[in-house]
Amino acid sequence: MMDPHSTQNNRVTSLDIHKDGMFILSGHRDGSVALWDLQEYKLLKHIPDLHQTDVTHVKIYLITKNNAVIHAVSCEDQGGVRLLTISKKAIFGGYSVQQEYLFKSKMQGTSSISLQVCNPLYPNHFCDNSILIAFGGNNMINICTMNPIGCIYSITRPEFCKYKTIPYLAWGYGLTPSHRDQTVPIFAFAWDRIIQLIYITGDGTSLEIDGIYYTDAKEIIGLFFIGESVLYAIFDGHNGREGKVLYTTKFYPGNYRTLEEEFRRDQASFWEEISNISQMTVHAELERTYNADLGKSMVDLNEFRGQLMQTIDVVNYGNSIQKHN
Numbered sequence: 001m002m003d004p005h006s007t008q009n010n011r012v013t014s015l016d017i018h019k020d021g022m023f024i025l026s027g028h029r030d031g032s033v034a035l036w037d038l039q040e041y042k043l044l045k046h047i048p049d050l051h052q053t054d055v056t057h058v059k060i061y062l063i064t065k066n067n068a069v070i071h072a073v074s075c076e077d078q079g080g081v082r083l084l085t086i087s088k089k090a091i092f093g094g095y096s097v098q099q100e101y102l103f104k105s106k107m108q109g110t111s112s113i114s115l116q117v118c119n120p121l122y123p124n125h126f127c128d129n130s131i132l133i134a135f136g137g138n139n140m141i142n143i144c145t146m147n148p149i150g151c152i153y154s155i156t157r158p159e160f161c162k163y164k165t166i167p168y169l170a171w172g173y174g175l176t177p178s179h180r181d182q183t184v185p186i187f188a189f190a191w192d193r194i195i196q197l198i199y200i201t202g203d204g205t206s207l208e209i210d211g212i213y214y215t216d217a218k219e220i221i222g223l224f225f226i227g228e229s230v231l232y233a234i235f236d237g238h239n240g241r242e243g244k245v246l247y248t249t250k251f252y253p254g255n256y257r258t259l260e261e262e263f264r265r266d267q268a269s270f271w272e273e274i275s276n277i278s279q280m281t282v283h284a285e286l287e288r289t290y291n292a293d294l295g296k297s298m299v300d301l302n303e304f305r306g307q308l309m310q311t312i313d314v315v316n317y318g319n320s321i322q323k324h325n
Helices: 125-130 256-265 267-284 301-314
Strands: 012-017 023-028 033-037 042-047 055-064 069-076 081-088 095-103 112-115 132-136 140-146 149-156 168-174 184-191 194-200 207-214 219-227 230-237 240-247 285-291
Touching (some): 023 069, 033 069, 042 081, 055 112, 069 132, 132 184, 168 230, 194 219, 194 256, 207 267, 256 267, 267 285
Parallel strands (some): 012 055, 168 219
Antiparallel strands (some): 023 033, 132 140, 140 149, 184 194, 194 207, 230 240, 240 285
16 A cells, blocks of 8 residues: 555554544654555555654544544654644645644653543533543653643653553543442553543543552553443463453542552551552452463454353443443
């Protein structure tokens, strides 16, 4: 698909397919980004020298004006995050590009971008109109609105998490330990050995931290919402990799900031609290799969989905889990 003269040894390092299946955005080893037409299998625009290092993630977050304007973000290993507006030229054909930094030096080792996808079953005026994107780096996570553009929430790496660990980000909908009366948008992040939930209030006026999970595994290396109030996490365990299906309402009703304060004040008390959280959040585990090669090879998704549905049928607290096919 790509012109060999524009790429040569230019390895693809990230890829995003827009939900309507019309466009692909690719990031490359030399710091360039390319936009593709998936319907006609052709390169629409190659943007060279956009980043100083490998492009670690790209994301198309909005398409407007009858598919003529593509809005996207991209990030690099060195930390920079770029805003891209790729517009189709009306007269001469081709595409023009406007680009600017969203974060230039604030973030380090930016490796993940997660877009909040609205759910018509659970309207939330703030989410439905703001377009929320979370950016994760080695030192911090930033949640931004893209309409208008601005950073609304920042999370620095908790001091008790290992240095240079990568945060894994996921958006979904569901309930949290202390907020069970209404399904709301939830942002979850996994960092080192913890998973923290942050929900957006029904009126969209604030982001509230509620629900933490701790594992004794070496590190959490993957996190996804697979249904309402249901997360799938991948762990790098002591005896190989392990996957767990987690129910968010069974998380411990706490937050990482309280733990961080305890860590600074009294580490013996901190580890005692961590032990309590670990024991209590075992009840959040609906299902687990052990495979020493999990994450290194393709997983049989149909088999996994079948197992998950069986699990939900058996353990469905208050019939509150909605199945997603």
